[in-house]
Amino acid sequence: MLKFLSVGALVLLFSEPMMAQEYEDHNAMLMDHGEGHLMDMAGGMVMGQNADKLPGGCDSISETKEITVHAGHKYAEKFPGRMYAFDIQEFNFKPCTKLTVNFINDDHIRHQWMMHGLPKYLYPKGMFHLEISGPAKISGTLILPPGDKTYLVHCDIAQHMEKGMKAQLKVGKGDGDLPSIPGVTAYTLPDDYKATLPELNAVAEKAAVLAATAAPAPTRIAPAAKPVQKEEPVFSGITVIGLAIGLLLAPFLVKKFKGMSVSEAVAYIFDLLRALIELVVNLLSALIKRISSTKSKMLPGK
Numbered sequence: 517m518l519k520f521l522s523v524g525a526l527v528l529l530f531s532e533p534m535m536a537q538e539y540e541d542h543n544a545m546l547m548d549h550g551e552g553h554l555m556d557m558a559g560g561m562v563m564g565q566n567a568d569k570l571p572g573g574c575d576s577i578s579e580t581k582e583i584t585v586h587a588g589h590k591y592a593e594k595f596p597g598r599m600y601a602f603d604i605q606e607f608n609f610k611p612c613t614k615l616t617v618n619f620i621n622d623d624h625i626r627h628q629w630m631m632h633g634l635p636k637y638l639y640p641k642g643m644f645h646l647e648i649s650g651p652a653k654i655s656g657t658l659i660l661p662p663g664d665k666t667y668l669v670h671c672d673i674a675q676h677m678e679k680g681m682k683a684q685l686k687v688g689k690g691d692g693d694l695p696s697i698p699g700v701t702a703y704t705l706p707d708d709y710k711a712t713l714p715e716l717n718a719v720a721e722k723a724a725v726l727a728a729t730a731a732p733a734p735t736r737i738a739p740a741a742k743p744v745q746k747e748e749p750v751f752s753g754i755t756v757i758g759l760a761i762g763l764l765l766a767p768f769l770v771k772k773f774k775g776m777s778v779s780e781a782v783a784y785i786f787d788l789l790r791a792l793i794e795l796v797v798n799l800l801s802a803l804i805k806r807i808s809s810t811k812s813k814m815l816p817g818k
């Protein structure tokens with residue numbers, strides 16, 4: 517009996533009606549900011565809500581329609597290279613239709629169903645806009661204007677439209693098609709997979725040739741920029757002497773370093789260097805003393 521009950525509970529938990537309602541419903545909008553701008557504490561937003569004001573040119577509401585549109589990554593899977601999409605890319609309604617949109621965001625990020633180009637006297641910034649962080653549902657109503665026109669519907673979150681969340685809504689016959697609508701119209705900037713490695717190498721080679729032909733110019737200017745070059749032989753002379761001393765000292769040093777640790781050897785070299793510097797300083801001071809004494813001898817008036 518207990519077993520039967522627990523199985524029954526499990527069936528109830530995972531039954532279809534329970535699984536279908538995975539999203540939050542945001543239909544009780546608590547904050548009315550006026551002009552059809554509604555918000556709730558969970559971040560749901562409706563802008564351009566209009567269920568009763570007739571657009572100019574509409575004598576009456578022609579039809580009352582209700583649609584449900586999903587938004588999510590999974591709807592982009594059938595469109596190569598796209599990341600996000602609505603489950604419907606194209607809508608068509610009679611002019612002056614009162615339209616209710618039930619927008620369901622299936623992703624765990626924020627999405628919008630944003631319609632542009634509506635008359636601004638009726639819709640702030642010409643927009644009707646549903647927005648919600650998912651998984652959640654949000655609904656709004658608007659009255660479509662008269663005339664044949666194609667309206668852009670998209671998600672305005674950064675890069676979501678470029679990644680595929682774009683649709684068009686035609687009122688009447690519409691006035692053409694919009695570009696880059698997944699599965700409907702051609703991509704404005706088609707991807708190019710033609711560039712192969714040899715082609716890229718050829719470009720790199722061209723760049724190298726250009727760099728080589730441009731290079732001689734600065735080297736030709738360089739010698740003029742160096743006015744004095746006579747110091748170089750002095751330095752090379754010192755280098756030669758240093759090398760000679762090094763070579764002469766090498767066998768002696770090798771003998772000395774045998775059995776020393778690295779730190780001991782380094783300390784020994786520093787000692788040698790200090791002794792060498794002291795020697796040079798002594799020699800120089802002796803030389804200066806001699807020069808000054810000869811100078812004073814040359815000047816008898818002093």
Ligand SMILES: [Cu+2]
Binds near residue numbers: 600627628672676681
């Ligand atoms: Cu989005």
